[in-house]
Amino acid sequence: MTASAVDPTGRTVDHVPAGAGSSGSGPAEADWAAAVAAVEDLPPDGRVQLICHVNPDGDALGSMLGFGLGLRRRGLRRLRATFPGPPEVPEPFRGLPGLDLLVPATEAYADPDLVICFDAASESRLGELVDRLETAGTALVLDHHASNTRFGHVNLVDPHAAATSVVVEELLARLGVPLDAGIAECLYVALSTDTGSFRFEATTPAVHAMAGRLLATGIRPGDISRRIFDTRPFGAVRLFGEVLSRARLEPAAAGGHGLVWTYATLDDLTRHDQRPYVLEALIDSVRCTAEADVSCVVKQTGPGEWAVSMRSKGAVDVSRVAVALGGGGHRFAAGFTGLGTAADVVGSIRVQLDGALITPGA
Ligand code: AMP
Ligand code: MN
Ligand code: MN
Numbered sequence: 001m002t003a004s005a006v007d008p009t010g011r012t013v014d015h016v017p018a019g020a021g022s023s024g025s026g027p028a029e030a031d032w033a034a035a036v037a038a039v040e041d042l043p044p045d046g047r048v049q050l051i052c053h054v055n056p057d058g059d060a061l062g063s064m065l066g067f068g069l070g071l072r073r074r075g076l077r078r079l080r081a082t083f084p085g086p087p088e089v090p091e092p093f094r095g096l097p098g099l100d101l102l103v104p105a106t107e108a109y110a111d112p113d114l115v116i117c118f119d120a121a122s123e124s125r126l127g128e129l130v131d132r133l134e135t136a137g138t139a140l141v142l143d144h145h146a147s148n149t150r151f152g153h154v155n156l157v158d159p160h161a162a163a164t165s166v167v168v169e170e171l172l173a174r175l176g177v178p179l180d181a182g183i184a185e186c187l188y189v190a191l192s193t194d195t196g197s198f199r200f201e202a203t204t205p206a207v208h209a210m211a212g213r214l215l216a217t218g219i220r221p222g223d224i225s226r227r228i229f230d231t232r233p234f235g236a237v238r239l240f241g242e243v244l245s246r247a248r249l250e251p252a253a254a255g256g257h258g259l260v261w262t263y264a265t266l267d268d269l270t271r272h273d274q275r276p277y278v279l280e281a282l283i284d285s286v287r288c289t290a291e292a293d294v295s296c297v298v299k300q301t302g303p304g305e306w307a308v309s310m311r312s313k314g315a316v317d318v319s320r321v322a323v324a325l326g327g328g329g330h331r332f333a334a335g336f337t338g339l340g341t342a343a344d345v346v347g348s349i350r351v352q353l354d355g356a357l358i359t360p361g362a
Contacts, residue, residue, distance in 0.1 A: 026158035027167075034154040036174050038114055038138045042076065049112035049132060050081040050101070053125040055307070057280065058093065058193025058228060060119040063142065063164040065098030066186030067116065070168075070177040072101075082108045084127025090277035092228045096189060097182035111135040117152065119164040121145035121328045142167045147319060147328040162202035165190030169210060184217040189228055192221075196284075197229060201332070232278060239264070239272035240282060249291055254353040257315040258292035261349075263342035265300045276301070280309075287311040294318065296349060298342045306338040306345050320356040321349055331358075 027035075042048065050068050052060035060083070068081050080103045087104035089096075108129060115136035121143060123130050133139045133151060141152030144161035156167050165187040172183070179187075191211060195203045198211070215221060243264045253259035264279050279299045287295035293315040299307045308325075310318040312332045319334040325348055327336020338345030 026160060027156045031154060031156055032171070032174055035140055035156050035171055038140050038154055039071070039074070039175055042113055044075060045078060046076065046113040047078040047109045048076060048080070049109045049115045049136065050079065050118065051108070051115060051120070051126055051129050051132065052081075052083045052118040053120040054084045054127045055277070056083045056090075056093075057119075059163045059165060059190040061089070061093050061096060062186040062188070062190030062193070063168045064116075064118040065096055065101060066165060066183045066190065067118070067142070067168045067172065068101040069098045069180075069183045069186065070172045070175065073177050073180070073183075074175065078109075080107070080109055080112075082129065084129050088275070088277075090280070091275075092231065093189070095227055097185050105129055108132065111137075113137045114140065116140045116142065118142050118168075119144070121147050122149045123151045142171065145328060145330065147323060162200075162204070162207045163191045163194035165194075166207075166210060169213075179213060179217050181217045181219050184214040185219045185224065188214045188219055188221070188224060192225065193228065197225065229281075232281065233274065235272040235274050236278040239268060239274050239278065240285060242272075243268060243279075243282060244285055247286060247289075249289065250350075251291055253350055254292075254294045254316050255357050257294065257357075258289075259294045259296065259350065259353065260286055260289040260292035261296040261298065261346050262286060263298040263300070263306070263346075265342075266302075283309045283311055287313075294353060296346065298338060298345050300342075301337075304339055304341070306342065307335065308338045308345060308349070309333075309335050310349070315358060316353060317356045317358050321352040324352050324355075325349070 048071060050064045052064040064081050068079055071079055079101055081101040082103050082105050084105050105128060115132045120126055139152040141155045142164055143157045144159060144164050144167060146159040148157040158167055161167055169187055195207060243262055247260055247262040250259045269276060283297045286297055293313045295311045297309045301307050310321060312318045317331045319329045319331050322329050322334035322336045325336040329335055
């Protein structure tokens with residue numbers, strides 16, 4: 001959408017979507033039109049199943065619930081939101097508006113009229129819910145991963161968007177749904193988590209403009225940020241201390257750009273009486289290491305199975321490492337599922353790093 005496109009919400013300021021910019025490789029007009037039609041063609045009693053990716057983060061949950069609230073405002077009543085795996089919402093997101101839309105994966109509509117997937121780069125991120133892509137009348141994909149495999153009937157994928165919520169805001173506008181405080185809070189949580197509180201390179205002027213539109217609804221950024229980023233149980237503080245104390249720095253790795261890594265086991269979680277999601281924030285305490293371009297946290301999820309988070313400061317394209325090891329993500333933030341011991345998993349990363357160096361100017 002260009003700045004001159006019709007703005008059905010009647011916003012006074014012509015806006016450039018936060019995903020617009022560089023190369024215009026976002027959704028085509030025909031894709032937007034097909035997505036709008038998929039929603040507008042639903043009968044009033046149409047069943048809509050919203051699904052976000054496994055182990056949902058702020059963008060996954062915020063985008064899904066924000067869009068769900070928007071559909072509710074359009075008068076749709078048969079709306080369910082869910083994600084694969086245990087129906088446990090990470091504590092920081094338990095205050096999100098629209099949580100009443102959420103059902104366990106086992107209670108998702110078996111054959112919805114419309115299924116909408118949020119922030120999932122591939123079918124594998126839908127876990128046991130992947131069959132809904134077949135059983136649904138229409139499958140709509142909203143995402144911003146460059147590695148997205150376009151697995152829906154209609155795909156709104158904008159690799160330049162800082163978060164999936166950027167795509168959601170645009171689609172809501174095209175559907176004529178105005179932002180209210182509930183929708184805005186969901187989209188703000190999504191935007192602020194995926195931009196690292198507006199610190200990452202993806203924080204364009206358009207991202208701040210979108211944040212401005214969200215804040216204009218009266219939501220309170222201080223309260224939201226404290227809840228999302230700055231609150232954790234004392235047990236998690238102690239757990240972080242222990243896991244950080246075993247971090248390893250390898251200055252020679254990644255062609256001399258350096259690798260820092262640590263790991264956390266299920267036993268660590270048990271000893272400190274903590275849930276797995278508290279470890280999501282751990283990468284931020286590791287990636288600040290000045291001597292390493294690449295950082296990595298290896299989090300045990302089962303016997304011999306690990307969820308791996310990787311970050312880069314610019315010398316390495318960690319999404320290449322992740323894709324080579326069966327995962328995905330973005331250039332500077334990516335992940336995969338690792339097998340074996342933590343040392344095995346780090347070994348597999350080390351091997352891939354040299355092939356993932358970014359050539360200056362490329
Ligand atoms: P995380 O480290 O969990 O915050 O994830 C960073 C990025 O990598 C996100 O964009 C995720 O979507 C992506 N990612 C993480 N784990 C996986 C995985 N197992 N498969 C595909 N993408 C992943
Ligand atoms: Mn995500
Ligand atoms: Mn995202």
